[in-house]
Every structure is written in structure tokens, then in C-alpha cells.
Amino acid sequence: MTRGCYIGRFQPFHNGHRSMVEAIVDDGHVDELVLGIGSADASHSRHDPFTAGERIMMLTKSLVDVDLVTYAVPIEDLDRNSVWVSHVQSMSPDFDVAYSNNPLVIQLFEEAGVEVRQSPMFNREVLEGSEVRERMIKDGNWESLVPDAVAEVVEEIDGIERIQRVSETDSNGV
């Protein structure tokens, strides 16, 4: 039995993330997949509007039809990159391979001796968290970039009102 770990902030979970999970399933290398919710402690900002619990709802409901056992595990950030992989391992079920397209994450796992697999970037011109958040703030068409289940969760939690309101006072970038 082989288990993988795919870490992301998922702010929000979008169709690029969903395509990456589908690529992991098609790859056939793992039987189970841990979804690590990075920056789990962050919420209520332009860059990180949604709580870890809300992100767990988004990805759990978006992946009900996927033929893979998945576990969502919140992972808080640490000040020290050098011990971050140990921190991830301490919070997660054991895994044999990490999935990421993030250069720093890839470097940290490889330096710790963990095999890393990447996927192609899917339609990255628009399938990017910052693009989805920008559209949410500007009342653009963000729904087409996320699974239907994510749009439903955003509606349930009044997510658009939240991100628009925090953006009025949060001058950091999306």
C-alpha cells in the first residue's frame, strides 16, 4: 500500500487542484492521498480568506467522486523551513511520496530525502488561487474556476462578503 501527500493552501480549492488530484489518480502510484491544508492557522485576509475547516469542506465535497482514499490534515506554518518537513510528518499519516509543484516545497522534501512527484500545470493562466480571489473581490466570474462544491461552500459561509470586507482594510496583495 502506497500513500502520497499533496500540500497546498487551497485558498480556495480550484479546478487546477482538482486536475492535479485527477493526475495523481491516473498516475496509479498511490492507493491513498493525504491532503495537507497548508497555512492552516491563516484566515480572514485577502491572501488567505478561508479557515482550515472551510477548506476541508471545499476539498472533501469536491473529491467525493474520486477513486482514492483521502485524508485532510491541517498543517500550521512554522518560522523555520529547515524543520518544516518533520513538522508535516508529525501531523500526517505516514506517506511515501509528496506531490507538489511549489519549488520551495519540492526543495524541502527532497533535502529531507522524501520522493517528490510533480504534475503539469493545468490552464495556469486562470487556474491560480490569486486569480480566483481577485475575481471574488471584483465580482468577476470566479465560479467557472472552481468545482461546483466549492461555490456551494463559499455561498454557505458568505465567503464573497468576507473576502470583499477584509480587502477593504487588508492592503496586502491577494
Ligand SMILES: Nc1ncnc2c1ncn2[C@@H]1O[C@H](COP(=O)(O)OP(=O)(O)OP(=O)(O)O)[C@@H](O)[C@H]1O
Ligand atoms: N493550475 C494548476 N495546475 C497544477 N498544479 C497547480 C495549479 N495551481 C496550483 N497548483 C499546485 O497546487 C499546489 C497548491 O497550490 P496553491 O494552493 O498555492 O494554489 P495556487 O493556485 O498556486 O494559489 P495562490 O495563488 O494562492 O498561491 C502547489 O503545488 C501548486 O503549484
Ligand SMILES: NC(=O)c1ccc[n+]([C@@H]2O[C@H](COP(=O)(O)O)[C@@H](O)[C@H]2O)c1
Ligand atoms: N516554514 C514553513 O512553515 C513552510 C515551508 C514551506 C511551505 N509551507 C507551507 O506549505 C504550503 C505550500 O502550499 P502552496 O504550494 O500552496 O504554497 C503553504 O501553506 C506554505 O505556507 C510552510
